[in-house]
Amino acid sequence: MSKTGSCLCGAITYAVSGPLRHVVYCHCEQCRKTSGNFVAAISARRTSVQISGKPQWYKSSKAARRGFCPTCGGNLFWDGQGENISIMAGTLNSSADLLAIGHIFVADKAGYVQICDELPQAEQNEPMITKW
Numbered sequence: 001m002s003k004t005g006s007c008l009c010g011a012i013t014y015a016v017s018g019p020l021r022h023v024v025y026c027h028c029e030q031c032r033k034t035s036g037n038f039v040a041a042i043s044a045r046r047t048s049v050q051i052s053g054k055p056q057w058y059k060s061s062k063a064a065r066r067g068f069c070p071t072c073g074g075n076l077f078w079d080g081q082g083e084n085i086s087i088m089a090g091t092l093n094s095s096a097d098l099l100a101i102g103h104i105f106v107a108d109k110a111g112y113v114q115i116c117d118e119l120p121q122a123e124q125n126e127p128m129i130t131k132w
């Protein structure tokens, strides 16, 4: 699968040349605070992601940093420094072939969010949902 995406202003673009994991919704506090709601993220092998432009990286926890556009503020990447990097699915240029596969950190979700789908849910992180 080959995919491209960008932030709103186009200063940051990316291309993914390898396989992708389908979309996971994350309701954790950090995702809420950085996106304004929950996020929808795909995941790709780090080695298959080519980033153009200079994202600003914010170290959001001991384990991870988040990449956003310093011009338009677009929320693009979650990088846990492992083999994979998460990409906010809404920044993809096309996503018609992707599916949502589950919800994680539901314990942190905003009070107004009603999950109305049949997808699996986990209170915290859940490798059964986030695995490839």
Ligand SMILES: [Zn+2]
Binding pocket: 007, 008, 009, 010, 011, 012, 069, 070, 071, 072, 073, 074
């Ligand atoms: Zn931008």
Ligand SMILES: [Zn+2]
Binding pocket: 026, 027, 028, 029, 030, 031, 032, 105
């Ligand atoms: Zn999260």
